[in-house]
Amino acid sequence: MTFDPFNELAGGSALRLDEGQQDDYCLPVASHSPETERLDFVHDIYKYTAGNIPDEVMELLSDGQDRSILDVGCDTGKWAVEMTEAFPNVHVIGVDLAHPPITVFPPNFHFEIHDVTKGQEYANDTFDIVHVRDITPGISDFHGMLEECVRVLRPGGHLLVKEIEWMPYLHGGGDPRERMPAFRDSAFRSALSERSIDPMIGINLKRYVGNVRGLCDIQYSRHMVPLSPWSDDPILNYTGHLTRIGMPILGNTMRVMLIDHGHPDPDSTYAEAMRELSDLTIKPAWYFGNVAARKQGKFTDVEAENGTRILANG
Numbered sequence: 001m002t003f004d005p006f007n008e009l010a011g012g013s014a015l016r017l018d019e020g021q022q023d024d025y026c027l028p029v030a031s032h033s034p035e036t037e038r039l040d041f042v043h044d045i046y047k048y049t050a051g052n053i054p055d056e057v058m059e060l061l062s063d064g065q066d067r068s069i070l071d072v073g074c075d076t077g078k079w080a081v082e083m084t085e086a087f088p089n090v091h092v093i094g095v096d097l098a099h100p101p102i103t104v105f106p107p108n109f110h111f112e113i114h115d116v117t118k119g120q121e122y123a124n125d126t127f128d129i130v131h132v133r134d135i136t137p138g139i140s141d142f143h144g145m146l147e148e149c150v151r152v153l154r155p156g157g158h159l160l161v162k163e164i165e166w167m168p169y170l171h172g173g174g175d176p177r178e179r180m181p182a183f184r185d186s187a188f189r190s191a192l193s194e195r196s197i198d199p200m201i202g203i204n205l206k207r208y209v210g211n212v213r214g215l216c217d218i219q220y221s222r223h224m225v226p227l228s229p230w231s232d233d234p235i236l237n238y239t240g241h242l243t244r245i246g247m248p249i250l251g252n253t254m255r256v257m258l259i260d261h262g263h264p265d266p267d268s269t270y271a272e273a274m275r276e277l278s279d280l281t282i283k284p285a286w287y288f289g290n291v292a293a294r295k296q297g298k299f300t301d302v303e304a305e306n307g308t309r310i311l312a313n314g
């Protein structure tokens with residue numbers, strides 16, 4: 001069968017032009033299987049590596065009061081649903097370009113289709129927490145997107161951001177360009193640049209968040225995840241295992257974008273990259289950046305009620 005990017009049976013799955021796509025997101029949305037499965041693996045990796053939320057947010061959500069969260073680019077909804085289950089007092093709004101692949105929504109989860117490059121649809125000072133994870137491939141103005149997140153955050157509220165560094169490393173030392181040239185191939189990064197998306201957002205996440213006005217208490221951490229199960233540490237071994245089983249799906253995720261970018265044969269390059277990854281001695285790894293910050297101002301519970309009212313009206 002001839003490859004057709006808009007027909008899943010013919011190898012395609014991305015760029016939803018067949019659905020009248022109006023946005024810039026260049027990967028398959030979560031409702032397009034098997035991307036759903038890959039993103040659920042990645043969710044677990046984040047959770048086991050850095051936790052779903054930092055301790056101070058856990059403390060805030062555990063006080064039993066009505067709280068509100070905006071999950072920007074909520075995708076499969078896994079993070080959002082875990083929040084609603086762990087904290088029944090919390091109302092979560094997820095926004096994304098496409099509907100999450102779940103049919104039963106918890107009563108305290110509300111979903112909206114919205115392109116956040118057009119700004120957030122909520123009033124100033126609405127949410128206790130705004131969560132943004134891995135939405136780089138759809139956002140040409142990451143700074144502007146973060147400013148909007150801060151606008152809808154109530155004073156004292158928490159901004160939580162995680163982004164992948166799209167650059168592999170060798171934990172055992174050595175130059176990835178020599179030891180894993182196919183995996184280190186820059187086509188994905190240059191395809192993002194061609195679409196005016198900065199492929200270095202994950203690497204420069206601390207600076208991106210630091211440049212947004214109105215934030216304080218900015219805490220940054222950087223986390224390593226093995227690309228294969230080479231580590232003796234049980235968590236790293238498990239996240240390496242999850243990464244390895246998600247990797248073949250990632251090849252399919254990126255291929256339409258790469259073909260559109262002019263790559264002559266992304267499948268062969270990716271197959272070679274998978275062969276390179278099977279050498280556990282080079283200890284290949286990926287990293288993600290993790291930021292927690294607060295909006296300047298005093299946190300008061302009067303504004304929490306405002307957030308709840310907006311959710312109830314929604």
Ligand SMILES: C[S@@+](CC[C@H](N)C(=O)[O-])C[C@H]1O[C@@H](n2cnc3c(N)ncnc32)[C@H](O)[C@@H]1O
Pocket residue numbers: 023025029030039043072073074075076095096097098114115116117132133134135137138139
């Ligand atoms: C790689 S997925 C991961 C996101 C999810 N937060 C997670 O961590 O599992 C990126 C998601 O961001 C969404 N997205 C990208 N650009 C967007 C935009 N402009 N507006 C809303 N959602 C967007 C995509 O539809 C996709 O579901």
